Amino acid sequence: MDDMGIDVVLLGYGAIGQAVHRMLGAHDGEVRVLGVLDRASLADPDPAARTARTTGPDGPGSGPRVPVLDLATAIERADLVIECASPVAVRAHGPAITGAGTDLLVASLGALADGRLRAALEAGPGRCHYSTGAIGGLDLIRASAGTINAIELHTRKLPAALLHPGLPGTLRSAITRVAESGTAAPVFSGSVADAVRDFPSNINVAAALGLAAGDLDLVAVDIIADPAAAMTRHEITVRGDGGNYRFGIENFPDPANPATSALTARSMVSGVLRLAGRGPHFI
Numbered sequence: 001m002d003d004m005g006i007d008v009v010l011l012g013y014g015a016i017g018q019a020v021h022r023m024l025g026a027h028d029g030e031v032r033v034l035g036v037l038d039r040a041s042l043a044d045p046d047p048a049a050r051t052a053r054t055t056g057p058d059g060p061g062s063g064p065r066v067p068v069l070d071l072a073t074a075i076e077r078a079d080l081v082i083e084c085a086s087p088v089a090v091r092a093h094g095p096a097i098t099g100a101g102t103d104l105l106v107a108s109l110g111a112l113a114d115g116r117l118r119a120a121l122e123a124g125p126g127r128c129h130y131s132t133g134a135i136g137g138l139d140l141i142r143a144s145a146g147t148i149n150a151i152e153l154h155t156r157k158l159p160a161a162l163l164h165p166g167l168p169g170t171l172r173s174a175i176t177r178v179a180e181s182g183t184a185a186p187v188f189s190g191s192v193a194d195a196v197r198d199f200p201s202n203i204n205v206a207a208a209l210g211l212a213a214g215d216l217d218l219v220a221v222d223i224i225a226d227p228a229a230a231m232t233r234h235e236i237t238v239r240g241d242g243g244n245y246r247f248g249i250e251n252f253p254d255p256a257n258p259a260t261s262a263l264t265a266r267s268m269v270s271g272v273l274r275l276a277g278r279g280p281h282f283i
Ligand SMILES: NC(=O)c1ccc[n+]([C@@H]2O[C@H](COP(=O)([O-])OP(=O)(O)OC[C@H]3O[C@@H](n4cnc5c(N)ncnc54)[C@H](O)[C@@H]3O)[C@@H](O)[C@H]2O)c1
Pocket: 011, 012, 013, 014, 015, 016, 017, 037, 038, 039, 042, 084, 085, 086, 087, 088, 089, 092, 107, 108, 109, 131, 132, 133, 134, 135, 200, 201, 202, 204, 205, 208, 256, 257, 259, 260, 261, 264
């Protein structure tokens, strides 16, 4: 980081990565997008092949284009790597990023339900920032950490936003039945650890609440599959010694990925601008 802003690299270039890239284009005096890490660039052993490629939002020929980088170059050049890929990517690359002194902003907070990974990321010397992602109120929950007795999260999503290739068979059948019946029904009830196991990329909000509260075990998660849900709804109830709090958040799904709320990319851009020094700062 210098007086002229920060240099960032995007780890993951799907719905969120492309939206973040597009939005940061309006702030290039404060935040420069140096490039993108994608699956191929992380796997390809030939750096020349990687730097010869460029990518941009919405396919070839439209939007700002940037180089596809290898991990070593990204870590060396960036002040901040913006993760918007998957929990697997956080596990695979996060410790190398913060370990080399580069900061990391994580969207896939479900990965941090693993305490050992969390400790590795937070050992630094790079800082690990957690995105507020698809919800708000995390400042209040963070401020109340140590006084909270219980948090309930009721999430209502389209069945298609819950289905993913690794889903256990019983859950897949239950969600598919709901989709076919056309009637909303509960499909999951459990802890953050259970939710992250069954829906690793779909319920980052549950991990965000537990991380903010300082104890993942305080959070009870219910998921309702709703074929009529035009919006993803999170109802959050916090009970504590200092007070009781309720948040209701309704997000339009991102048109590029119904499993992601359009708010998530905006939250990441807002966080990056804050790291670049742009106020107003609510702290
Ligand atoms: N915190 C939140 O509230 C919140 C909300 C929505 C999504 N998320 C997280 O953000 C992630 C990205 O969401 P999206 O809608 O952009 O998904 P997406 O599927 O549209 O795009 C993901 C991109 O990351 C890449 N990727 C995935 N795993 C990778 C790996 N191991 N190494 C390198 N690249 C990899 C994919 O190839 C793809 O380009 C989700 O997986 C989820 O974990 C968090």
